[in-house]
Amino acid sequence: MSRIYLDNAATTPLDPQVMEAMLPYLTTHFGNPSSIYSFGRETRLAVENARKTVARIVKASPGEIFFTSGGTESDNMAIMAAVEDLGCRHIITSSIEHHAVVHTIEHLQKKLNVQVSFVSVKPNGHIDLDQLASLVAGSSQRVLVSLMHANNEIGNLLDIERVGAICKEHGAIFHSDTVQTLGHYPLDFSKKWIHFATGASHKFHGPKGVGVLYVSDELTVQPIIHGGGQERNMRAGTENIYGIVGFAKALELADQQLEKDRAHILSLKLYMAEALQQQVPELLFNGDWNGESLYTVLNVSFPRNEKTEMLLMALDMQGICVSGGSACSSGADVGSHVIRALRSTPSVPIRFSFSKYNTKEQIDEVLRVLAGLLN
Amino acid sequence: MSRIYLDNAATTPLDPQVMEAMLPYLTTHFGNPSSIYSFGRETRLAVENARKTVARIVKASPGEIFFTSGGTESDNMAIMAAVEDLGCRHIITSSIEHHAVVHTIEHLQKKLNVQVSFVSVKPNGHIDLDQLASLVAGSSQRVLVSLMHANNEIGNLLDIERVGAICKEHGAIFHSDTVQTLGHYPLDFSKKWIHFATGASHKFHGPKGVGVLYVSDELTVQPIIHGGGQERNMRAGTENIYGIVGFAKALELADQQLEKDRAHILSLKLYMAEALQQQVPELLFNGDWNGESLYTVLNVSFPRNEKTEMLLMALDMQGICVSGGSACSSGADVGSHVIRALRSTPSVPIRFSFSKYNTKEQIDEVLRVLAGLLN
Numbered sequence: 001m002s003r004i005y006l007d008n009a010a011t012t013p014l015d016p017q018v019m020e021a022m023l024p025y026l027t028t029h030f031g032n033p034s035s036i037y038s039f040g041r042e043t044r045l046a047v048e049n050a051r052k053t054v055a056r057i058v059k060a061s062p063g064e065i066f067f068t069s070g071g072t073e074s075d076n077m078a079i080m081a082a083v084e085d086l087g088c089r090h091i092i093t094s095s096i097e098h099h100a101v102v103h104t105i106e107h108l109q110k111k112l113n114v115q116v117s118f119v120s121v122k123p124n125g126h127i128d129l130d131q132l133a134s135l136v137a138g139s140s141q142r143v144l145v146s147l148m149h150a151n152n153e154i155g156n157l158l159d160i161e162r163v164g165a166i167c168k169e170h171g172a173i174f175h176s177d178t179v180q181t182l183g184h185y186p187l188d189f190s191k192k193w194i195h196f197a198t199g200a201s202h203k204f205h206g207p208k209g210v211g212v213l214y215v216s217d218e219l220t221v222q223p224i225i226h227g228g229g230q231e232r233n234m235r236a237g238t239e240n241i242y243g244i245v246g247f248a249k250a251l252e253l254a255d256q257q258l259e260k261d262r263a264h265i266l267s268l269k270l271y272m273a274e275a276l277q278q279q280v281p282e283l284l285f286n287g288d289w290n291g292e293s294l295y296t297v298l299n300v301s302f303p304r305n306e307k308t309e310m311l312l313m314a315l316d317m318q319g320i321c322v323s324g325g326s327a328c329s330s331g332a333d334v335g336s337h338v339i340r341a342l343r344s345t346p347s348v349p350i351r352f353s354f355s356k357y358n359t360k361e362q363i364d365e366v367l368r369v370l371a372g373l374l375n
Numbered sequence: 376m377s378r379i380y381l382d383n384a385a386t387t388p389l390d391p392q393v394m395e396a397m398l399p400y401l402t403t404h405f406g407n408p409s410s411i412y413s414f415g416r417e418t419r420l421a422v423e424n425a426r427k428t429v430a431r432i433v434k435a436s437p438g439e440i441f442f443t444s445g446g447t448e449s450d451n452m453a454i455m456a457a458v459e460d461l462g463c464r465h466i467i468t469s470s471i472e473h474h475a476v477v478h479t480i481e482h483l484q485k486k487l488n489v490q491v492s493f494v495s496v497k498p499n500g501h502i503d504l505d506q507l508a509s510l511v512a513g514s515s516q517r518v519l520v521s522l523m524h525a526n527n528e529i530g531n532l533l534d535i536e537r538v539g540a541i542c543k544e545h546g547a548i549f550h551s552d553t554v555q556t557l558g559h560y561p562l563d564f565s566k567k568w569i570h571f572a573t574g575a576s577h578k579f580h581g582p583k584g585v586g587v588l589y590v591s592d593e594l595t596v597q598p599i600i601h602g603g604g605q606e607r608n609m610r611a612g613t614e615n616i617y618g619i620v621g622f623a624k625a626l627e628l629a630d631q632q633l634e635k636d637r638a639h640i641l642s643l644k645l646y647m648a649e650a651l652q653q654q655v656p657e658l659l660f661n662g663d664w665n666g667e668s669l670y671t672v673l674n675v676s677f678p679r680n681e682k683t684e685m686l687l688m689a690l691d692m693q694g695i696c697v698s699g700g701s702a703c704s705s706g707a708d709v710g711s712h713v714i715r716a717l718r719s720t721p722s723v724p725i726r727f728s729f730s731k732y733n734t735k736e737q738i739d740e741v742l743r744v745l746a747g748l749l750n
Contacts, residue, residue, distance in 0.1 A: 013402075101602075321406070
């Protein structure tokens with residue numbers, strides 16, 4: 001049975017060109033980048049070239065780019081640095097952030113008694129920016145705003161430049177989990193409206209186990225992992241060289257093909273949305289799917305009944321990979337904290353998320369299987 | 376110019392069999408292990424099988440093995456957990472630990488005012504265990520002892536079972552950085568004389584960017600990276616699947632070939648030591664090189680003079696990769712904190728470290744080049 005993979009917001013297959021770029025570092029170029037001899041210099045150069053590539057694409061300076069073990073570590077670093085090094089005693093966030101943000105904030109709230117406020121989320125999944133502005137303006141303490149650029153479950157896009165402007169006006173620190181947008185949208189950090197941003201290459205056909213953290217050079221922060229002087233003393237540990245090389249190559253390819261891939265993927269999303277609407281008239285869309293939304297994500301709610309209850313598993317048995325939310329809650333009974341925040345009536349949410357490797361024929365096949373399962 | 380790599384304590388080349396085991400997960404098996412569908416289940420299974428392999432080899436239960444991004448992160452997790460979750464307010468360590476330990480302890484000393492004591496190091500590089508016992512016995516607070524199993528620079532081996540017994544007697548927590556011994560020595564954690572141990576597969580022909588932390592199931596500790604429920608809520612972030620699969624495969628191979636590799640590598644070390652002694656009569660050995668010492672490491676001090684001052688670079692120019700200490704300080708002017716702790720007179724320390732891929736012919740060539748450079 002050939003499989004159809006429509007869970008690209010969870011992870012993506014490695015682009016063969018990325019694999020090709022990584023291969024030398026998995027074989028002959030294995031030196032420790034901290035060593036001064038030839039074997040070490042060639043990997044040091046690879047790491048620094050990767051940093052320059054990432055910096056160029058997000059319009060940052062190389063000194064603002066740090067490689068980590070993934071998006072989650074990057075989010076942890078940013079939030080902990082804001083609280084522990086930058087004196088933020090009040091965090092403003094939302095109820096629909098990624099667990100990497102939610103649970104880090106909960107940890108700091110418990111451990112350091114940091115004040116946490118939640119900005120309202122509108123029924124269409126957008127953050128109430130007017131309320132955000134009053135929350136930031138009204139705080140008596142230094143504020144960290146942590147709001148993701150695009151929601152990984154429903155796809156809603158935040159106007160991060162506007163959030164950045166609100167933060168700037170009131171001297172707040174702004175962190176955004178940009179894991180779903182890096183590699184899919186052009187990001188430009190040159191205007192300094194953001195302090196921390198994060199990325200993970202496995203979301204755009206790069207390797208797992210590697211991430212980046214952008215830290216504005218206006219800030220001085222401390223590492224969360226201590227040891228050797230790697231990453232200019234900001235992230236100790238022998239570098240994951242193949243991962244770092246793969247990250248940069250994947251981002252470079254994504255950046256080069258961005259408009260072409262976007263057009264293709266968006267056409268799949270719209271095609272599927274329209275067909276689903278016709279096929280399942282009682283279907284509900286989660287989030288602002290045809291407005292300010294990721295072109296890679298389509299999240300819908302099927303009415304809960306005996307046919308839809310086991311829909312994820314039934315699709316899996318037909319070789320179709322989709323999820324009920326983020327990977328953490330794919331089909332699990334606990335459900336999605338994001339959908340719960342938006343919808344009080346019980347439903348069966350399914351996230352379809354697309355990549356450059358998906359085709360219209362695959363969408364047709366999924367629609368055909370869905371029709372069979374629901375009728 | 377063919378290169379001779381004698382810096383295997385810094386990092387090792389990937390074994391082609393490890394690469395082969397990783398390849399499917401770099402290509403077709405790419406699912407997110409947290410997803411419930413087929414693509415996810417196959418990677419979940421791979422991660423859990425890797426955990427079982429590691430557990431079997433170190434005689435632990437799978438629930439005691441956590442995958443991390445490397446040895447440094449594992450050391451950080453262990454030390455932070457001991458202080459923040461287990462109430463250790465007094466850390467006993469030595470001046471010759473790895474930076475992953477030294478700098479984590481310094482951080483906690485500064486941040487949380489934890490008391491830190493240094494146990495004496497004898498001129499031969501061994502820890503004074505009698506003094507350790509009195510330090511542990513005499514402490515009025517709960518103690519964490521952090522002492523590495525084998526020193527990465529001079530190779531000295533610690534009697535960790537005896538240290539474990541000292542700790543047990545006084546209710547102290549024992550962490551050992553076992554990064555240089557995992558994969559090179561049989562480790563047996565079944566008797567519960569250790570609480571935390573760490574490993575990194577790139578030290579035994581596995582991939583970089585992945586490590587393990589052993590945590591005795593007698594303890595309950597918290598993660599340092601928060602987010603999704605990966606690694607049973609102990610280490611959030613999408614798993615580095617290829618890394619984890621590669622870690623287990625490398626450890627399995629190392630374990631199977633341990634006696635054969637040990638005999639070969641030890642013969643290279645002894646051959647080189649003897650030849651160097653004859654060739655450079657004023658040579659000094661650092662550490663207990665022909666006693667309780669890693670068979671993989673030979674650390675010698677050349678008298679400092681105009682011929683030896685640039686020896687590392689001169690060797691590099693002849694294609695020979697060796698280091699002056701740990702990778703962090705390879706040839707750097709800052710020198711090694713370990714050698715400084717043992718030797719007050721200025722010398723030029725060089726660490727030769729061997730792997731199964733080295734040959735007697737390579738040693739002969741290095742000796743020939745050294746003779747040319749020194750005479």
